[in-house]
Amino acid sequence: MPRDTLTRDQIVRTAVELLDAEGLEGLNMRALGKRLDSAATAMYWHVKNKDNLVLLATDQVWSELNLPDPDVDWRTAVTAMAVDLYEMFTRHPWLVQAFAAHVVYGDGKARHDDHTLAVYEAAGFNGTQADLAASAVFTYVLGNAAGAAATASLTRKLTRDDTTADEQFQEAMARAKEIAMDYPHLRARLETPAAADYAAAPDNSFEFGLQALLDGLEQRIAA
Structure with a gap:
């Protein structure tokens, strides 16, 4: 071209x-x-x-993100924005890498950040409190997305390399599970059918953690 x-x-x-x-x-x-x-x-x-x-x-x-109606209940709005953000990170897992290596800014992010603060301020958080609440939720989402980003990176590596890399990964996971069996709480967890994989997490773990975090923020508003 x-x-x-x-x-x-x-x-x-x-x-x-x-x-x-x-x-x-x-x-x-x-x-x-x-x-x-x-x-x-x-x-x-x-x-x-x-x-x-x-x-x-x-x-x-960042411009892919939806902004909920400001008249929506704040927890509904924050939940929708957090889920949307998490889905964006998992669609584009390199974004997690970008946050580690770049100062990320631009109109798309500013648009999202401005609306986020408006939601928290409407909920009753003022000034620094709104910043702290928004930062807590964003950090939670980014931390959860890091796992998906690591999986995507490893998948690319295994696709490029021969079967040796896949075998090494399986051996490492088997060794991690073997070590974990010496610890009672990890052993009990691994012996349940839902957690046969050492690195596995319940399907609803993101939603559970997000709602627990919002419960804490709601208590701060009430206080």
């Missing part, structure tokens, strides 16, 4: 596709140019560098 027919929007959308497929470590101008049928140097006419491209891609996907 000739340089003069490329647009920044095309580059950013393609970068998101590449990031979804290859992760943050797979993003480079050569791979991006190949997907766009363009020279790698043509990218620099539209984006400054890789870091700038990551920020643009991050803000692009």
Whole structure:
């Protein structure tokens, strides 16, 4: 694709596709140019560098988030936004990596953050309290999404490598389970059918933790 027919929007959308497929470590101008049928140097006419491209891609996907009606009950709104945020992180697991390596900002994120503060302020949190409440929920969501991001990264590695990597993973999990059997609470958990895998968690663990967190925030409002 000739340089003069490329647009920044095309580059950013393609970068998101590449990031979804290859992760943050797979993003480079050569791979991006190949997907766009363009020279790698043509990218620099539209984006400054890789870091700038990551920020643009991050803000692009942040715009996918829905903003609930401000008149909705605050717990309903916060739950919907947290679930939506978690689903975005799991759709684009490289975002977790981006938070560890970049200062993430942009119009899409600002739009979401502004609405988040409005929801907490409407609930009764004022000033710093609204910031703390929003930060607590965001950190909870990001922490839960880290597991999904790690799984996606490992899956890419196993896809690229031969069966040796898969065998090593299975051996490591078997060894972790073997060690855990020496500890009574872990042993009791692993002996239940629902938790046969050492790294497994109940299906509703995200929802349970989120509602427990909101219970605590609601008590603070009441106090």
